[in-house]
Amino acid sequence: MLTIDVGSQAGEWGYPIHVGHGILPQLGRRCMELGLGPRGAVVADAALGSRVDAVVEILREAGFDMMTVPLAGGDAGKNLRSAEQIFGRLIEAELDRKSWILAVGGGVAGDMAGFVAATFLRGVDWVQVPTTIVAQVDASIGGKTAVNHELGKNMIGSFHQPRMVLTDTEFLLTLPRPERVAGLAEVVKHAVIRDDSLFTFLEKHLEEVVEMEIDADGLDWLIGRNAEIKAAVIEADEKEGDLRAILNYGHTIGHAIESVGHGMDPTSDYGRYRHGEAVILGMAAAAEIAQRRGLWSPADRRRQDALLERLGVPPGIAGLPVDRIVKRTRADKKRLDGNLRFVLPRRIGEVALVDDVDEETVRAGVVYIQERYP
Ligand SMILES: NC(=O)c1ccc[n+]([C@@H]2O[C@H](COP(=O)([O-])OP(=O)(O)OC[C@H]3O[C@@H](n4cnc5c(N)ncnc54)[C@H](O)[C@@H]3O)[C@@H](O)[C@H]2O)c1
Numbered sequence: 078m079l080t081i082d083v084g085s086q087a088g089e090w091g092y093p094i095h096v097g098h099g100i101l102p103q104l105g106r107r108c109m110e111l112g113l114g115p116r117g118a119v120v121a122d123a124a125l126g127s128r129v130d131a132v133v134e135i136l137r138e139a140g141f142d143m144m145t146v147p148l149a150g151g152d153a154g155k156n157l158r159s160a161e162q163i164f165g166r167l168i169e170a171e172l173d174r175k176s177w178i179l180a181v182g183g184g185v186a187g188d189m190a191g192f193v194a195a196t197f198l199r200g201v202d203w204v205q206v207p208t209t210i211v212a213q214v215d216a217s218i219g220g221k222t223a224v225n226h227e228l229g230k231n232m233i234g235s236f237h238q239p240r241m242v243l244t245d246t247e248f249l250l251t252l253p254r255p256e257r258v259a260g261l262a263e264v265v266k267h268a269v270i271r272d273d274s275l276f277t278f279l280e281k282h283l284e285e286v287v288e289m290e291i292d293a294d295g296l297d298w299l300i301g302r303n304a305e306i307k308a309a310v311i312e313a314d315e316k317e318g319d320l321r322a323i324l325n326y327g328h329t330i331g332h333a334i335e336s337v338g339h340g341m342d343p344t345s346d347y348g349r350y351r352h353g354e355a356v357i358l359g360m361a362a363a364a365e366i367a368q369r370r371g372l373w374s375p376a377d378r379r380r381q382d383a384l385l386e387r388l389g390v391p392p393g394i395a396g397l398p399v400d401r402i403v404k405r406t407r408a409d410k411k412r413l414d415g416n417l418r419f420v421l422p423r424r425i426g427e428v429a430l431v432d433d434v435d436e437e438t439v440r441a442g443v444v445y446i447q448e449r450y451p
């Protein structure tokens with residue numbers, strides 16, 4: 078087991094992230110050690126079935142009296158209406174300011190439960206048990222909580238740091254393959270922006286990870302290393318100002334593809350692409366832009382392309398209008414001088430923030446992925 082202590086330099090907040098295979102039974106003892114109140118609510122993804130009952134039982138054995146609030150996974154239910162229903166349950170149960178919230182599930186459960194914890198009675202303690210790759214390496218770290226509005230994703234929320242994150246990598250064994258691939262997009266992102274040895278690990282073991290055939294120690298190392306990278310970027314951001322922006326690698330064009338793809342299929346929960354799938358396309362486009370700008374070598378760029386292709390670059394991008402993707406990229410990232418800020422790789426493990434990428438170059442990046450991955 079690995080513990081990452083994440084916190085602000087000024088000591089204003091801090092909490093441990095425990096990562097390990099099969100560590101869920103430690104939850105009760107660890108919550109006791111945090112001095113959490115005797116009562117609370119487990120806000121949990123219903124897809125986890127009996128594993129949620131196991132969580133409640135572990136907490137009961139440690140002396141906690143927890144109610145269960147089931148949630149549906151997926152962004153469609155991550156909204157104020159669902160939050161209001163949860164508030165209703167908490168108020169009916171007469172939970173007070175000493176009570177606390179446990180989030181069990183993917184990024185949706187974490188964002189929802191965190192939002193509820195941030196706002197219920199002006200804020201109560203909360204703990205996270207993330208159960209998807211996205212949640213374990215990304216969403217559970219950094220304290221961002223939010224719900225969606227029909228006019229935009231994550232539009233309503235606040236920062237509210239949890240007291241602890243307990244990351245049991247055993248949960249990942251039941252994660253459907255497309256969710257694993259989407260989560261691994263963020264893992265590849267972490268490797269390109271910060272860690273060439275993580276990239277080399279992925280080059281050696283990607284298929285084992287995608288198929289969840291990797292051994293428990295390898296999986297713990299992988300998830301732990303990624304949690305460390307995100308935590309380190311967030312901590313350093315407090316000193317260095319805009320370091321956190323490097324986490325947006327692949328996301329500038331990726332977000333645009335995601336939202337244009339969503340517009341093409343509004344009935345579906347995530348549209349044409351999952352967030353992670355759009356990020357794969359976004360990184361492939363950024364690779365082209367970076368090479369056009371002479372930032373990185375064709376050899377490094379080929380390594381990224383090869384890894385993304387092994388992970389699986391989603392098809393269908395040729396069917397989306399270039400103009401709308403480019404326009405959407407601009408709308409998302411409006412800069413004072415009209416140019417776009419991009420996170421672009423210098424080499425595997427190091428990126429630069431580039432403020433003067435013109436529209437033609439963005440377009441070239443989009444056209445490139447459309448031709449290469451139709
Ligand atoms: N707060 C942040 O900093 C942050 C960062 C990244 C993403 N997010 C948010 O996270 C959400 C995406 O997270 P996600 O990809 O985890 O989505 P999710 O929570 O919807 O989970 C994806 C799917 O996996 C299912 N699932 C969860 N755990 C499972 C398990 N162990 N076995 C089988 N199935 C399981 C869920 O029911 C769902 O169908 C988005 O809403 C996004 O905005 C937040």
Ligand SMILES: [Zn+2]
Binds near residue numbers: 263328352356
């Ligand atoms: Zn992302």
